[in-house]
Amino acid sequence: xxxxxxxxxxxxxxxxxxxxxxxxxxxxxxxxxxxxxxxxxxxxxxxxxxxxxxxxxxxxxxxxxxxxxxxxxxxxxxxxxxxxxxxxxxxxxxxxxxxxxxxxxxxxxxxxxxxxxxxx
Amino acid sequence: xxxxxxxxxxxxxxxxxxxxxxxxxxxxxxxxxxxxxxxxxxxxxxxxxxxxxxxxxxxxxxxxxxxxxxxxxxxxxxxxxxxxxxxxxxxxxxxxxxxxxxxxxxxxxxxxxxxxxxxxxxxxxxxxxxxxxxxxxxxxxxxxxxxxxxxxxxxxxxxxxxxxxxxxxxxxxxxxxxxxxxxxxxxxxxxxxxxxxx
Numbered sequence: 163x164x165x166x167x168x169x170x171x172x173x174x175x176x177x178x179x180x181x182x183x184x185x186x187x188x189x190x191x192x193x194x195x196x197x198x199x200x201x202x203x204x205x206x207x208x209x210x211x212x213x214x215x216x217x218x219x220x221x222x223x224x225x226x227x228x229x230x231x232x233x234x235x236x237x238x239x240x241x242x243x244x245x246x247x248x249x250x251x252x253x254x255x256x257x258x259x260x261x262x263x264x265x266x267x268x269x270x271x272x273x274x275x276x277x278x279x280x281x282x
Numbered sequence: 283x284x285x286x287x288x289x290x291x292x293x294x295x296x297x298x299x300x301x302x303x304x305x306x307x308x309x310x311x312x313x314x315x316x317x318x319x320x321x322x323x324x325x326x327x328x329x330x331x332x333x334x335x336x337x338x339x340x341x342x343x344x345x346x347x348x349x350x351x352x353x354x355x356x357x358x359x360x361x362x363x364x365x366x367x368x369x370x371x372x373x374x375x376x377x378x379x380x381x382x383x384x385x386x387x388x389x390x391x392x393x394x395x396x397x398x399x400x401x402x403x404x405x406x407x408x409x410x411x412x413x414x415x416x417x418x419x420x421x422x423x424x425x426x427x428x429x430x431x432x433x434x435x436x437x438x439x440x441x442x443x444x445x446x447x448x449x450x451x452x453x454x455x456x457x458x459x460x461x462x463x464x465x466x467x468x469x470x471x472x473x474x475x476x477x478x479x480x
Contacts, residue, residue: 185307207385208314209418225414226387251390255382 163279170272173197178221180212183278187212190267190276191232193219198232199267199276205230205237206259228259235262297429298370304426311422311430312371318415318434319359319366319373320384325408326356328389332401335391340398344451346465348405351444353466355412358437361468361475365433386411399452406448412441436470 167181167190178191180202187202189212202211209225216222220229220238229239237259240249249257266277301308329352336345366372374380381388389408392400416438423431443459450457462469471477 182305185302185305203310207317207415208310209414210421225385225411225418249387252387253382256384256387 163277164275165278166273166275168274170269170274173274176216178212180210181276183276186278188265188276188278190274191221193232196233197267197269197274199265200230200232200235201263201265204228204259205262211262230262232262235264237261295370297368301369301427306423306426308369311419311427312366312369314385314415314419314422315362315366315369315430316371316373317383317385318412318419319362320380321386321412321415322355322359322362322437324381324384325386325389325412326352326359328391328408329355329405331391332389332395332404335395335401336398338396338398341401344398344402346461347447347451348401349465350462350467351405351409351447354440354444354468354471357466357468357471357477358412358440361437361471361477362433364475365430369430385415402448402452406445406452409441409445409448413438413445416441433471433474436474439470440468 165181165183167183167188168179173179173190173192175192175195178189181188181190187210188199189202190197190199192198193216200211203209204211204223204225206223206228207225209223211221211223211230213224214222215224217229219231219233221232222229227239228237230236231238240257240259268275268277298308301311329348333345333348333352336342336348363373374383386408389404392404394400416434419434420431420438423434446457446459449455450459468477
């Protein structure tokens with residue numbers, strides 16, 4: 163189902179906004195002119211990705227520093243605010259993460275829409 | 283898989299119904315709480331090891347503070363777990379899975395533990411992760427689930443105090459805190475959840 167989330171002017175470049183749709187928090191953003199949309203819950207430990215920062219095309223989760231590409235959804239880095247050598251001591255099960263859950267997003271007639279429903 | 287029983291075997295739970303009407307995603311909330319209490323429990327375990335290695339003139343000086351944080355983190359587990367079950371959730375049957383899903387990394391003893399600052403850094407990182415973790419629960423429940431919010435924000439207050447203790451020990455910035463009246467006092471979470479004995 164297509165949802166209008168905001169007007170185009172509401173989403174400036176290099177910013178992101180969380181919208182609540184059907185009890186899910188959806189993050190919609192614009193990075194270097196390109197739109198993206200994903201679930202706001204970090205696939206690693208569930209933190210709000212909206213509290214993170216951009217690093218290139220990645221969003222950096224503020225909880226553990228995991229980085230995901232906002233356009234492909236792929237986990238790019240598992241670095242952390244801990245030093246790399248101690249971080250790698252953590253068990254594999256603890257460190258592993260899914261990729262981002264992405265949603266189709268489009269801009270039309272001065273508004274931004276996302277496709278959200280049972281399929282995603 | 284949690285130890286909780288199938289939901290349909292229970293009558294309607296009004297306490298959950300109102301949360302859903304308030305816009306709370308109960309499944310997500312249970313997930314965050316399970317990760318949060320997992321972090322508290324594993325932290326309690328690892329702080330035990332860290333405390334044992336607070337030795338020598340400097341180490342003995344911080345041992346009591348580490349002990350305060352250790353017991354209060356265990357208290358946080360005790361304070362929130364009953365709420366998890368009220369929400370229809372539960373602890374994983376296997377403690378290994380419980381540890382693997384914890385919201386914060388393991389606070390391992392550093393290799394250079396003789397340097398007391400290295401232990402303090404581990405303690406500080408653990409507290410800072412806990413603040414972020416309970417902050418998520420507070421954000422989700424503020425104005426919508428006063429019972430969970432009340433417990434989470436009280437845990438947050440103690441975690442913020444713990445962070446301040448360790449920052450002050452590391453940086454020597456001016457300090458506002460004074461010692462607890464007794465180990466495990468938990469001035470904010472006492473009397474909540476499973477802590478009615480405090």
